[in-house]
Amino acid sequence: MKTTFRPLVLAAALTAVISTPTWALQPNNEPISPIPAAKVTNPAMVELGKKLWFDPRLSKSGFISCNSCHNLSMGGSDNLKTSIGHNWAEGPINSPTVLNSSMNVAQFWDGRAANLKEQAGGPIANPMEMAFTHELAVDMLNSIPGYQAEFKQVFKKDTINIDQVTDALAAFEETLVTPNSRFDKWLKGDQKALTKNELDGYKLFRDNGCVACHNGVAVGGNSFQRMGLVEPYKTDNPAEGRVAVTGADADRFNFKVPTLRNVELTYPYFHDGAADTLAEAVDTMGRIQLGKKFTPEENAKIVAFLKTLTGEQPQLTMPILPPSSDKTPRPEPFAKK
C-alpha cells in the first residue's frame, strides 16, 4: 500500500474490519463479498408490502408513495439532491437507496432506525415527507375491503395496525437486492467479467483504502464514519449525522457509510447530494477521507470499477391497488393545514 493513512483513517479502517467478519471469508480474500439472491419466505406478505410500497394513499396528499423517493426504476432513489415532500417541501437530506438496504447496520443516514421495520413508519408520519399519521394511515387501510382481506390473510387478525404495515413494507424491502453484478461474477471466479481497466480501478479502490469503509456484501452500509476525516467537508447542509441519535460529540458528522452497490444509478452522492457525478464523488472522497489526490486516469479507473457494482435490478410487476370504498377518507392535497 502506497497511501499514507492518517491515524484517524487507520482507526476507522480497523473498526470496519472488526465489525465486518465477512472480510476474511471471501472466496478470493477480497474485502467485498457477493450479494446473495433474496430468499422469500412469506410471499403473501411480500406482495402486500409491495402494494403498500406503491400506495400514495399512505400520504396525506394521496400523491406520495414510498416509491416516490425510492424509485425502483431509478436505483431505488429519486436522483435528486434532496427529496420533494408534502406541499413540495424541500427535504433535509439525500434519499438513500432502498436497494440492498436490509444489509445496512441501521437505517437513515444517522442510523436512527435500527432496522427496516422501524424505518418504514418514519416517512409516513414526517410532515416534510408523506405528512400523514399512523392512525390516519391505518384508518384508511381498514376502510378498504381489498386491504382488509389481504391483511387478514397474511396476519390472521381482524384489524389492521401500523405494526402489520411496517412488517409488510420491511418484508417487501428485504427482497430488493441486486445480485449478479459484474463485480460479483468476478468475485465468484469469472475472470472475464471485468475489463483490465475495471480491475485496475478495483485495485486502486482497494489498495488506496476506500475499502476501509466500503466493504462487505453491500460495499458499505455497515458502519458510521466521519464525513471529512482528513479535510473538513464543506456543505450548507445542516445535518450533523450520528450525534443526533447518540448525543455524543464524537459522533458529530459521523454518517452511515452508504452502500456503493448500484452507485451508477443512485446519483447525486453524499448526504447532501452535492456530488452530481461519480468522478466528483471519487475525487472528493479521496481528498477528504484519504488525503489522496487521484489523477484523472486513476479517477476514471475507479469510476469504471464502481459501475461494475450495478446488479440485477428487481423485476417487479406493478401492483394493482385495491380501490377505496365509499367510507375511505379522501386525500387532501391542498388543505390549508
Added chain:
Amino acid sequence: MKTTFRPLVLAAALTAVISTPTWALQPNNEPISPIPAAKVTNPAMVELGKKLWFDPRLSKSGFISCNSCHNLSMGGSDNLKTSIGHNWAEGPINSPTVLNSSMNVAQFWDGRAANLKEQAGGPIANPMEMAFTHELAVDMLNSIPGYQAEFKQVFKKDTINIDQVTDALAAFEETLVTPNSRFDKWLKGDQKALTKNELDGYKLFRDNGCVACHNGVAVGGNSFQRMGLVEPYKTDNPAEGRVAVTGADADRFNFKVPTLRNVELTYPYFHDGAADTLAEAVDTMGRIQLGKKFTPEENAKIVAFLKTLTGEQPQLTMPILPPSSDKTPRPEPFAKK
C-alpha cells in the same frame, strides 16, 4: 323504454347512435361492445414508451412522470379531485384515466388533442403539470446513452426529437386496454358472468338512457355532451369544456363523455372530481342529464353493474430507466423560476 326523454337528450342520443356504428353490431344487440385485447405491432417502441411513461426526468423537477397523475396501479388515474403539478400546483381539472384512452374520440376533457400522440406532448410543457419544455426534455434524453441507443434502434435516426417521444408514449398507451371485464364476458354470452342484481343494474342503465352517451367499446369517450342537460350542473370549477377549442357558444359546458370502463377504480368523478362515490355520480347524472331521480335500490343496482366494467388491468413490469450521464442536466425542483 319508460323514460321520458327531453328533446335535447334525445338529440344527444341520436348523435351518439349515429357516431357509434358499433351499436348495431353487437352479438346480442347491446349498445356496449367488448374491448378487444391490445395488439402490439412494435414491441420495441412500446417498451421505449413505457420507460418514458415512468421517467420523471421528463419534468422540470425530476419528480413528476406521466404515471404520477395516470397511475397504472390505480386505474390509470390519480384518484384526486384535480392533480398535483410542479411546485404543488393545484390542477384545473380531474385527470382522466389513460386506460382504454386510445378509444376516445379525442383527448383531454375538451378534446383539444386529436389523438394520444398529440396529447402526450401537453403535460410535459404545461407549467402547472410537468413544467418542462419539449426542447429541454429532448436535450435530456439525447444526453443519456441508454436512451440514445434505444431510440436509434426504434426510429433509425441519430438524434432524438419530440416527435419520437410522443410516438413512443402513444404506442405504449395504446397497449393500456382492459379486456375481459365480467360485463364483457356477459356480452360474449357467459350468462353466469353477472348476478341478477348486476344485470338489473345494466337494464336500468340501458333503459333509462345512460347508454345514450355511455355506449360503444369504452362505454363513453366517443362524443362530447353538455354537462347539465336537464338541470344546470353547479360547480366552482371554471372549466367550460369544448367551447375552449371550437369557440362556439353551443359548445359551452360540453365535455367529452368519460369512459365508464374501470369506473370503480377512477374515482372521484366528473371533470371537477366533485363526486366522491359511484352512488353520488349516478344520482347526479340521473338528475342533471336525464331528469330522473333513481331510488336508492335503483342506484345500488346501477352501481353494482358499473363495477362489472372493471377489466383486466395491464400487467406491467416496472422499467429500469437508463441512468443519466455526467452531461445530463440535473433537475431543479426548488429553483425559483
